[in-house]
Amino acid sequence: MSSQHLLNARSEDGDEEDTIGELNSDRSRRNNAGFKTWLRSLPTWLMALPISIMFVGVYLASTHQPNRTNFILMISDGFGPASETFAREFYKHTHGLDWKDDFKFPLDEILVGSSRTRSSNSFVTDSAAGATAFSCAMKSYNGAISVEPEGRHKPCGTVLEAAKQRGYKTGLVVTSRLTHATPACFYAHVVDRDMESEIAEFLVGDGPLGHVVDLALGGGLCFFQPNETSSSCRTDNMDMLESARKKGINVILSEKELLDSSRRNAKALPLPVLGLFNRDHLNYNLDRVHLPPASSEPSLMNMTEIALRTLDEAAKNSQPSIWSRLKFWNRPDGWGLGFFLMVEGSRIDMAGHSNDPGAHAEEIFEYQRTVAVVRKWIKDHPSCNTQLISVSDHETGGLSLARQLSPYHYPVYNWYPQALKNVTHSTAALGQLILAHSKLHQGEIQEDWLKEEIFKQGLGIMDATHDEVTGLGESMGIVGGEWWVDVFLANMSSYRAQLGWATHGHSGVDVNLYMEPFSTDFHGSKENYEIGARIASHLGLSLDPITVQLNEHVDDWFFWNTTSKIPKGGQQRRQLVGHESCGGHN
Template sequence: MARSRPTYDSIKDEESETLLDAKVPIRRKKRRGVLIILLSTVIAATVFILAKSWAKVSTDSAGPKKNVILMISDGFGPASETYARSYYQYVNKLPYNYTTPLDEILVGTSRTRSSNSLVTDSAAGATAFACAMKSYNSAIAVDPSKAACGTVLEAAKSIGYTTGLVVTSRITHATPACFSAHVVHRDLEDIIARQQIGDYVLGRQVDILLGGGRCFFLPQNVAGSCRQDDVDVLEMADNNGFSYLQSRKEFDKLKPKQKLPLLGLFTLDHMSYEIDRDSKLEPSLAEMTAKTLQMLTHATKNNDKGFFLMVEGSRIDMAAHSNDPASHVHDILAYHETIKVVKDYVKSHPGTIMISVSDHETGGLSLARQNSEEYPQYRWLPEVIKRVKKSAYILSTELLAYEGRDKERFIREKILYGGLGIENPTEEEIKWLMENNDQLAIEFYLGTMVSKRAEIGWATHGHSGLDVNLYAYGAGTESLRGNVENTNIGDFISQYLGLNLEKITNQLSK
């Protein structure tokens, strides 16, 4: 805390002092001069001692240690926040002015373009956050010339911060990869997995990795593997000191004092959509985040440095790619629950800040859609969404796996009514589902059936170039207000934690 200089009440008027001195003998004036000199010396020495003392206090009480929690809601645009809020209001019978956990901390917007396109992908988007640098679509923490760029996670680790990544995608997917690996294309997940457990020039950088994607850690001769080689990355992780878990039971046994590093891979591929998630088998994003915060807090208890944690609501984006409105909203609400967990942590841990931002918008979502050339009714019908019980992905998988004799009945009763809550399919819809065998096409079609009935519109199955909302919580986030570039978020994290990204970039080039 800054302290003001001492004040003195005994400073005399200069003119009065002169008049007084004129009346005293010269000897007394000399004696007075000596006393003044001695007094000045004492005062100067005292001020010097106090200044040193204050400087020490200022250093010792520089404030609580700093933590940064970067929340990334993949593929989540402003319309999706409106959609989730409206749906939650309807389901819970809340007043029209209900605000979500994100609404309360909106500070601005983030521009999303990459170095080579107005419309970014998740790799270039996350590279902007991680390296504070624009790069090309599909780049994983490399610059436009394909040279590795130091990330905020690596720079934080280099000066003593503890680090973590928590996602609902494969842990090797684009967003988490950009903080923990360097490859020229996002599809090189075989290499990403190895780098994430420390098989590259910097060595191990991540202390906690939680998510899906076990298939990229298994050698190709093991069932469920999706590697193209015989490398056993789980064995490599064990050799690098990682504790490993893959089940809900093992997750539930985790304690705050868990030995780090820790690798948790709960599914072979991506973790389930929230609408499909079996809580007995997979932890939620909020649960994984809460456990990770406990472990990071314990791990940094006796350190002067805190932690950097990146949390991604990964499957918000994937549902939007499929134009699956029910899966989309349930994953957004799961993200909201995670935001609540993190906000509570920030409140009770001064020095911690949370930033929540999307890499891009996906799907071009709109509320509502106009289905005719007549004057629009401007409706949307959330009750249609409420009736949906499974994702379009799971239902398309079940439909293709059906080998019974009465496929039409199965479609009507199990897929449409049981899965989507649709009681009145058209004959054209039944005919299309009977005749088509492409899973992705079926997934899109089922999502469209629900969207039309709910009066929800989609402009694309891909990303858009729209700005996205930017949210922040915690002291010191004022500079993020307004409309900023996605790279500014990486710059802000670097400044807040005192990071040197250039130094890490130089180390990576050796």
């Protein structure tokens, strides 16, 4: 390239540099102007930012419910491992399923271990000590209603009381009297389970902690009526229903009232609520379905469905306000709190005491249906942190699925569920019919009536013998004849099915433990009090402060001496197993 060409090239390059410089200068002026404009608008942005954040927070707080924590404890009173097998095989037989069908009950799918049942003073527990282990997370003596096992038997704080004080909604659903041992252990404190008049006072809020049970559904009306009432079981003239109503508790006394109230409130009940659907225990499910409409009772499954809807809705509506939720650095009280619900299949146990296989099976079926409802509810509410544990307090009856009919012949390796297929009533209900018939006929029992109405129509027994008719009549002459008629009829069914029973009381075997969802840190063989500890842990509760509160002025309300407080024959009543009328099984 020549020198001139080089000079010309440099000149052209110089012009290009001048043009670029002008462009850069113009861009810089525009940038400076944009920065000044942004700077002038900065205060406006700074003022708008917190308002924008607040609106976003309000939207999120109003649309996002916290993951509420719930615990559902289901207690299958008196339900041992043999009872599970018995009910499953009986169900399969009556529904045309053979040995090749891998049928499972809802509980079979969530089996995780076993629970050890002994009490502090016996290898064989009663329901009071068993439930105290669940409620207070400690073992106590037979007959104890949430009191400590040693010394003066001071009250111990329960998981339900702690849950209520923490802000959870609380509920109890049972088919026994609500003052019976198992439910009582969650809200009352007395040294003997037969103090049911005093237990009723706790349920309506007359205890030292006030009203702690938001929802209570079951039986036991007689302990809430003054003793001047003919149907009362109380030892005094106090009217617990009036006391409940004065405290604003909604009292429901029939299935119709229960259903009407739930319909009026979008299938939930107004809290607090106390539902009492029988003066004593609710009827066995076998008998309940035959009740006339005027005296109909809700099933365990129906009561549980209503309880779940009611407690969940109440917990949802009691969540903190939107403004409280914006304080994300300090979670407000009530944040994420759901409910604690205890559901008891109470009469599984009572059928076991009578050794009544038909009623025992149907009570287990109803409990399994209720478990299915609870499991479905948990599945349908995945945003809730809900834990389900199902467990028994003890086994009742010492049931065996085989029976040696004669000591002189080797036993048959079999039992026969078909012998129970046509049972339509509990032996307790049939016993009442027999006694009424006998009274109507001046103490006589007509054999033809007995064979047709009781044996054939009630138990499905077509081959009753004359000796059995005679034996039934003799059993009526024994002290406590009502009970022995019940037992005699039950044995007729069990003998034909070749089912064995070791006792009319409880046994000391371990019972099955069921849980959903499964947890790797809670399975295998557990002491019963560990279940109480698990409830407290899941709900974030401490029981010690409740125990301290209960004992601060304990002498002002606690009955140390039970002599005048237990109904006549109360402590001895448990020696006559089967006496149910305002007494009941253990």
